[in-house]
Amino acid sequence: MPDLRLTTFDRERISEAVIQPALDRLRARARRRRRTMIVAAALGLLLVALVAPGLAATVGRHRSDGPAPPGPLRITVWDDRTVVGVDGPGEDCRFRFTRSDDAGSTWLPLNGPDTTADCLHDADGHPVSRAVAFSLTPDVFLVGVGVNDHVSTDAGRTWRDATATARTVSAFPPGAQPVDCLTRCADLRPPVAVDPVDGTVYRLADPPTVGGRVYVAPDGAIWTAGQAGTGPGTVVAVSTDRGASWRVTAGPAGALVAGLAARDARQAFVLFDPFDAGGTGSSAARPVLWRTTDGARSWQDLAIPLPRLDQSALTVGDDGRLLVGGLGRHTVPTWTSDDDGTTFTAGTAGPYGELGALPGRLWVSAGQPGAPGAVTVDGTSWQSVPLPTE
Amino acid sequence: MGESPPDADGGGLAHPDDVVGQVYAGSYRRLVVQLYAVTGDLGEAQETVQEAFVRALLAPHRFAELDNPEAWLRRVAVNVARSRHRRQAVLARLLPRLAAPVDTERLIADSSAEHVALMRALRQLPAGQRHAIALHYLADLPVAEVADALGVTEGTVKSRLSRGRTALAGLLVDTSTSYTRSSHA
Numbered sequence: 001m002p003d004l005r006l007t008t009f010d011r012e013r014i015s016e017a018v019i020q021p022a023l024d025r026l027r028a029r030a031r032r033r034r035r036t037m038i039v040a041a042a043l044g045l046l047l048v049a050l051v052a053p054g055l056a057a058t059v060g061r062h063r064s065d066g067p068a069p070p071g072p073l074r075i076t077v078w079d080d081r082t083v084v085g086v087d088g089p090g091e092d093c094r095f096r097f098t099r100s101d102d103a104g105s106t107w108l109p110l111n112g113p114d115t116t117a118d119c120l121h122d123a124d125g126h127p128v129s130r131a132v133a134f135s136l137t138p139d140v141f142l143v144g145v146g147v148n149d150h151v152s153t154d155a156g157r158t159w160r161d162a163t164a165t166a167r168t169v170s171a172f173p174p175g176a177q178p179v180d181c182l183t184r185c186a187d188l189r190p191p192v193a194v195d196p197v198d199g200t201v202y203r204l205a206d207p208p209t210v211g212g213r214v215y216v217a218p219d220g221a222i223w224t225a226g227q228a229g230t231g232p233g234t235v236v237a238v239s240t241d242r243g244a245s246w247r248v249t250a251g252p253a254g255a256l257v258a259g260l261a262a263r264d265a266r267q268a269f270v271l272f273d274p275f276d277a278g279g280t281g282s283s284a285a286r287p288v289l290w291r292t293t294d295g296a297r298s299w300q301d302l303a304i305p306l307p308r309l310d311q312s313a314l315t316v317g318d319d320g321r322l323l324v325g326g327l328g329r330h331t332v333p334t335w336t337s338d339d340d341g342t343t344f345t346a347g348t349a350g351p352y353g354e355l356g357a358l359p360g361r362l363w364v365s366a367g368q369p370g371a372p373g374a375v376t377v378d379g380t381s382w383q384s385v386p387l388p389t390e
Numbered sequence: 391m392g393e394s395p396p397d398a399d400g401g402g403l404a405h406p407d408d409v410v411g412q413v414y415a416g417s418y419r420r421l422v423v424q425l426y427a428v429t430g431d432l433g434e435a436q437e438t439v440q441e442a443f444v445r446a447l448l449a450p451h452r453f454a455e456l457d458n459p460e461a462w463l464r465r466v467a468v469n470v471a472r473s474r475h476r477r478q479a480v481l482a483r484l485l486p487r488l489a490a491p492v493d494t495e496r497l498i499a500d501s502s503a504e505h506v507a508l509m510r511a512l513r514q515l516p517a518g519q520r521h522a523i524a525l526h527y528l529a530d531l532p533v534a535e536v537a538d539a540l541g542v543t544e545g546t547v548k549s550r551l552s553r554g555r556t557a558l559a560g561l562l563v564d565t566s567t568s569y570t571r572s573s574h575a
Contacts, residue, residue, distance in 0.1 A: 014432075018418075023410070029447075030444045128469055256532070273548070311545030311549075354545060
């Protein structure tokens with residue numbers, strides 16, 4: 001697309017043409033709306049009082065706590081056998097969890113929290129609240145709807161409101177587990193960590209990124225990469241003291257963080273997408289892979305031969321090789337590197353779906369409803385993960 | 391994530407209505423520009439953003455607790471715009487003589503020929519691609535915020551941007567060609 005065309009959208013000039021009414025006019029509209037809603041609610045109550053006996057049995061039959069009909073399920077693959085799936089949010093902002101301990105052969109439905117009170121809707125009944133769900137470990141789940149967060153530390157059996165007990169801290173306590181936001185970073189606004197025992201949510205007082213990816217290296221070093229703030233720039237940062245202090249490096253101009261992986265506090269890799277916030281992304285641009293071997297003091301820009309991808313993920317595979325996957329048109333092609341990103345070899349493509357990655361594996365899920373997920377630990381072979389069908 | 395916990399803020403809290411007022415002063419015009427990119431209609435953009443603020447005023451305490459009130463307003467305004475467009479399209483099918491045409495444009499005054507061509511080309515894209523292109527390339531939002539506004543994943547946004555960009559390039563070339571031809575006629 002010629003960049004020249006986009007300059008014809010002059011935001012300054014459009015902004016000058018905008019008429020901004022006094023806020024009091026909108027306040028008056030809100031007051032009238034509130035009065036109308038009160039009258040409608042009163043009429044509704046009157047109607048319910050008249051027909052309630054007939055409705056009660058019907059409502060009771062549909063108020064089930066069982067699992068919702070299966071939709072495109074997003075999974076988190078914790079190890080060779082343990083997989084947690086999450087379905088939602090529904091129209092009521094609710095999520096349903098499910099877990100398999102035998103690589104998808106059987107699934108156990110698990111409850112999500114009741115978030116209906118936090119779920120705001122527009123006039124047409126469409127939910128507009130933030131709604132996000134994460135499996136932090138096979139047993140610890142986090143659900144955020146609206147301004148409230150809920151945590152379960154027993155695989156969904158019980159839930160607690162984590163909002164009131166959330167803590168802003170200068171460093172994460174030793175037991176708290178930093179959360180990777182995967183593809184939901186805008187909703188989670190990490191870095192945050194959750195205590196897997198008592199469910200307390202911790203948020204850093206002065207984080208280096210807003211909504212950045214998080215990767216905890218085997219030696220405990222916390223790496224994060226993402227937006228530095230409200231501006232378009234990205235940063236990469238590492239902390240060896242649980243987030244109390246960070247070594248921060250600016251990312252390449254006009255790029256988004258697509259993947260982050262680390263071997264320890266010194267060696268890390270960041271995959272950047274070529275999209276830029278300035279709106280001048282070129283279709284010829286390709287992903288960029290950065291590598292550091294001295295704890296983010298210096299970075300190498302590796303000339304990787306990967307094509308432009310819609311969504312990509314990066315991790316260190318089970319065998320220690322770097323593993324990259326990306327959304328192609330109909331599949332998820334993969335590449336591996338056994339020389340820390342200097343050269344890459346094309347692997348076997350997996351089925352199309354939403355990408356996920358944790359240290360040691362990369363997976364796809366949430367493809368077509370009814371289609372299985374798939375996981376790879378080496379980029380060569382994919383293991384199918386049957387998803388629940390009812 | 392949760393909003394500021396009890397121990398996070400030492401300062402006093404603003405009255406919720408004041409919070410709405412502050413956001414209204416700082417964000418209204420920017421939101422209207424973004425919704426103009428989405429709808430291609432300045433009047434529609436202003437009405438949808440005003441509706442979002444009305445809903446904020448209906449629940450000012452909840453609004454004051456939001457982590458990112460501008461993102462919430464944008465999401466509501468985009469949903470309102472979608473709903474209004476759907477209703478208008480249904481009305482146009484049922485009552486074609488009474489309803490205003492769905493593709494009626496109310497662009498900004500003194501629009502250049504290229505601006506008109508761009509907005510018309512955008513209208514020809516599927517809604518998902520049009521909204522993603524408008525919010526990312528015209529309104530200058532990062533992909534993550536576009537995903538937030540549209541209620542889809544970042545991967546979906548990137549996919550729509552990729553396909554929309556290709557389609558839009560073709561449409562703009564076609565427009566340019568036909569414009570050149572007609573100017574020579």
